[in-house]
Amino acid sequence: MENNAFYVALSLLVNLDASLFQIVVLSLQVSLLAVLIAAVLGFPLGAAVALWRFPGRGGVIVVLNALMGLPPVVAGLMVYLLLSRAGPLGELGFLFTPGAMVIAQVVLVLPILAALSRQKVEEMLGEYREQFVSLGMSRGRMMPTLLWDARFALLTVLLAGFGRASAEVGAVMMVGGNIDGVTRVMTTAIVLETGKGNLPLALGLGIVLLTLVMLINAGAYWVGERTRRRAG
Amino acid sequence: MTSLNASLLASSAVMPPPALCFEGVAFSHEDKLLLGPCSFTLDGIGPTLVMGPNGAGKSLLLRLAHGLLSPTEGKIAWSGEGRPRQAMVFQQPVLLRRSAVANLIHALAVNNIPRRVRSKLALDALERFGLSACANKPARVLSGGQQQRLALARAWVLSPQVLFLDEPTSALDPAAIKAVEAAVREFHQRGTRIVMTTHDIHQARRLAGDVLFLSGGKVREHTPAEAFFNTPVSPEAQAFVAGELLE
Amino acid sequence: MKKTLNLVLAGVTAMGLALSAHAEDYITLASTTSTENSGLFGAILPKFEEATGIEVRVVAVGTGQAFELARRGDADSLLVHDTAGEQRFIENGYATERADVMYNDFVLIGPANDPANVRDAKSAAEAFAAIAKAEAPFTSRGDDSGTNRAELRLWENAGVEPDGEWYRELGSGMGPTLNTAAAMDAYVMSDRATWVAFGNRQNLTLLFEGDNVLFNQYGSLLLSEEKHPHLKHDLATQWHNWLISEDGQQAIADFKVNGQQLFFPNAK
Numbered sequence: 183m184e185n186n187a188f189y190v191a192l193s194l195l196v197n198l199d200a201s202l203f204q205i206v207v208l209s210l211q212v213s214l215l216a217v218l219i220a221a222v223l224g225f226p227l228g229a230a231v232a233l234w235r236f237p238g239r240g241g242v243i244v245v246l247n248a249l250m251g252l253p254p255v256v257a258g259l260m261v262y263l264l265l266s267r268a269g270p271l272g273e274l275g276f277l278f279t280p281g282a283m284v285i286a287q288v289v290l291v292l293p294i295l296a297a298l299s300r301q302k303v304e305e306m307l308g309e310y311r312e313q314f315v316s317l318g319m320s321r322g323r324m325m326p327t328l329l330w331d332a333r334f335a336l337l338t339v340l341l342a343g344f345g346r347a348s349a350e351v352g353a354v355m356m357v358g359g360n361i362d363g364v365t366r367v368m369t370t371a372i373v374l375e376t377g378k379g380n381l382p383l384a385l386g387l388g389i390v391l392l393t394l395v396m397l398i399n400a401g402a403y404w405v406g407e408r409t410r411r412r413a414g
Numbered sequence: 415m416t417s418l419n420a421s422l423l424a425s426s427a428v429m430p431p432p433a434l435c436f437e438g439v440a441f442s443h444e445d446k447l448l449l450g451p452c453s454f455t456l457d458g459i460g461p462t463l464v465m466g467p468n469g470a471g472k473s474l475l476l477r478l479a480h481g482l483l484s485p486t487e488g489k490i491a492w493s494g495e496g497r498p499r500q501a502m503v504f505q506q507p508v509l510l511r512r513s514a515v516a517n518l519i520h521a522l523a524v525n526n527i528p529r530r531v532r533s534k535l536a537l538d539a540l541e542r543f544g545l546s547a548c549a550n551k552p553a554r555v556l557s558g559g560q561q562q563r564l565a566l567a568r569a570w571v572l573s574p575q576v577l578f579l580d581e582p583t584s585a586l587d588p589a590a591i592k593a594v595e596a597a598v599r600e601f602h603q604r605g606t607r608i609v610m611t612t613h614d615i616h617q618a619r620r621l622a623g624d625v626l627f628l629s630g631g632k633v634r635e636h637t638p639a640e641a642f643f644n645t646p647v648s649p650e651a652q653a654f655v656a657g658e659l660l661e
Numbered sequence: 662m663k664k665t666l667n668l669v670l671a672g673v674t675a676m677g678l679a680l681s682a683h684a685e686d687y688i689t690l691a692s693t694t695s696t697e698n699s700g701l702f703g704a705i706l707p708k709f710e711e712a713t714g715i716e717v718r719v720v721a722v723g724t725g726q727a728f729e730l731a732r733r734g735d736a737d738s739l740l741v742h743d744t745a746g747e748q749r750f751i752e753n754g755y756a757t758e759r760a761d762v763m764y765n766d767f768v769l770i771g772p773a774n775d776p777a778n779v780r781d782a783k784s785a786a787e788a789f790a791a792i793a794k795a796e797a798p799f800t801s802r803g804d805d806s807g808t809n810r811a812e813l814r815l816w817e818n819a820g821v822e823p824d825g826e827w828y829r830e831l832g833s834g835m836g837p838t839l840n841t842a843a844a845m846d847a848y849v850m851s852d853r854a855t856w857v858a859f860g861n862r863q864n865l866t867l868l869f870e871g872d873n874v875l876f877n878q879y880g881s882l883l884l885s886e887e888k889h890p891h892l893k894h895d896l897a898t899q900w901h902n903w904l905i906s907e908d909g910q911q912a913i914a915d916f917k918v919n920g921q922q923l924f925f926p927n928a929k
Binding site (some may be wrong): 272359376377378 | 689698702703718719720722732733734735835836837839843858859861862889891
């Protein structure tokens with residue numbers, strides 16, 4: 183069956199199956215957008231927790247770290263209850279749309295980006311703080327400088343977040359509904375085909391997904407290495 | 415911190431800084447008295463070399479003077495028009511992951527210098543400290559001596575009235591030490607008060623205008639350089655100048 | 662690196678805009694995984710869309726979850742196979758009417774060597790009793806779905822309360838349950854449609870069929886306008902009516918897998 187699966191994956195790719203293409207594009211759109219939004223929210227959040235002392239700070243750090251392990255299906259359930267017509271944000275009509283899937287994945291990825299960026303920024307502050315204070319920087323002013331200086335480490339953090347988003351199925355299944363042509367992504371398609379007993383096809387889709395993620399990681403690594411050499 | 419005036423930067427000299435007064439200043443950490451109580455005044459142009467054996471509290475004193483730490487007892491005050499522009503250079507230079515010139519431009523940006531003059535000021539400073547060839551290199555790949563000169567160039571570009579240096583050459587080879595000391599003299603010539611710690615008595619002899627001598631967390635002497643090196647008064651200073659090891 | 666960042670940002674913003682584009686006329690239909698997995702929707706929905714221009718978006722979940730979606734107003738229409746549950750739904754005011762649409766039947770699947778000798782059973786009750794007596798491994802969906810509820814009624818019908826290490830409740834959909842049965846060489850009750858379309862049979866084969874009690878009725882529900890005024894009632898009504906119309910019924914009958922018709926239209 184394993185040989186079968188590789189053959190299936192290859193023929194899927196070679197034939198550029200139209201519905202597969204649509205699923206792949208949607209998967210990328212949802213996960214990349216989710217990671218971007220989570221980064222815009224999560225990196226400043228992580229840096230802020232690193233920079234400022236406030237009551238309950240230790241608790242915030244513990245919660246952020248713990249939420250990295252939030253089960254996707256639980257995140258999906260929570261977002262479903264929010265977006266359901268019977269729920270508080272039902273009026274928006276977001277349920278069973280790609281938008282809902284992005285929201286659910288942001289919930290999953292945000293803790294990862296915030297917790298890991300906090301860790302990194304706090305580490306850097308040990309080295310930078312005195313010099314920054316000497317230069318006259320306020321803590322708010324330190325934030326963008328620290329985040330930019332940490333960019334290589336943060337790139338890896340982003341990849342971790344993207345890995346989490348593109349790999350999960352529980353959340354997108356719950357809030358997206360795996361609707362053919364509308365909210366079906368790679369992972370939910372794999373679950374569907376497995377459920378139908380089409381194991382070679384399911385595995386083939388899995389190989390396509392892995393290849394995609396591998397390519398993205400390779401691209402990020404290449405960009406990272408090139409710029410790292412230029413920035414020291 | 416008093417704001418930098420762009421027109422002021424055009425001129426080379428800086429306004430003479432107000433005097434710095436330590437009154438009964440002490441610093442404790444976790445119930446352990448690390449420095450003081452001590453009282454002294456820093457005025458004039460220096461260079462004031464803060465000396466003493468390791469663990470005497472020199473770095474601590476510097477950080478208190480610069481405002482990085484607050485004393486647990488006593489008062490530290492600037493006379494006259496208040497807190498002057500200051501800069502500090504550390505034993506290990508702290509540079510950002512960007513080019514040498516970008517590091518300087520960042521410091522200018524942080525101090526609200528208008529964008530259009532930043533590049534010129536940065537490049538001029540690099541030239542002054544012999545770093546023009548390194549302008550676009552990543553700051554972190556420069557040698558130890560170059561990095562320290564870059565840190566000094568960054569301080570220069572902010573036209574500080576007081577420059578604090580914490581053992582800036584202890585990690586460098588002789589050629590680099592010479593270059594850094596030359597840079598320190600540039601600041602001195604511009605009118606910046608130098609306050610520098612060192613454990614190298616020869617360096618002190620080369621640079622000092624006056625010496626603030628610490629041992630065991632207390633100020634033992636504060637005298638002009640010649641007086642200190644030739645006729646030290648306190649027993650600790652005498653031992654130190656004679657080259658003996660002190661606790 | 663900054664340049665790459667800007668490019669990525671622009672690209673993703675464009676994506677975001679693309680994602681938010683909404684389709685024209687569509688309804689959300691909550692239905693069951695067994696119906697979806699059979700491939701029925703792939704066959705009949707294009708015909709409906711051609712006739713009316715309405716897109717039907719199927720959210721396929723377990724029967725219990727389908728009812729919950731409809732109860733919360735997250736679906737415009739409901740197509741399930743749990744007549745008793747459907748009637749309760751109307752009684753509770755969430756739906757205004759139901760209509761018989763089609764039926765298929767359940768079949769008993771098991772390992773080819775048939776340790777409980779289900780092949781020779783004369784009725785479904787006998788077959789189930791035989792499995793319990795032999796304590797042969799049996800995988801149940803255990804997910805409160807229409808199929809699961811039917812299965813439990815059949816045990817009752819056979820006078821058996823299934824309990825013990827041999828009776829394995831999985832909490833899964835039909836497909837995953839069949840996968841597990843195949844891996845365990847266990848007996849399993851499946852709807853015919855899912856079984857016919859199922860691709861991972863391994864050692865499993867069809868052992869018993871045909872008893873009337875294995876009859877599985879599908880119903881379409883018209884949801885209450887009062888409870889959820891925001892739903893697309895007009896479009897949903899068009900769908901409901903089409904299903905029970907001559908065209909819809911014919912479309913259901915025309916759907917075949919491997920030459921076999923899986924669903925039998927029986928709208929009145």
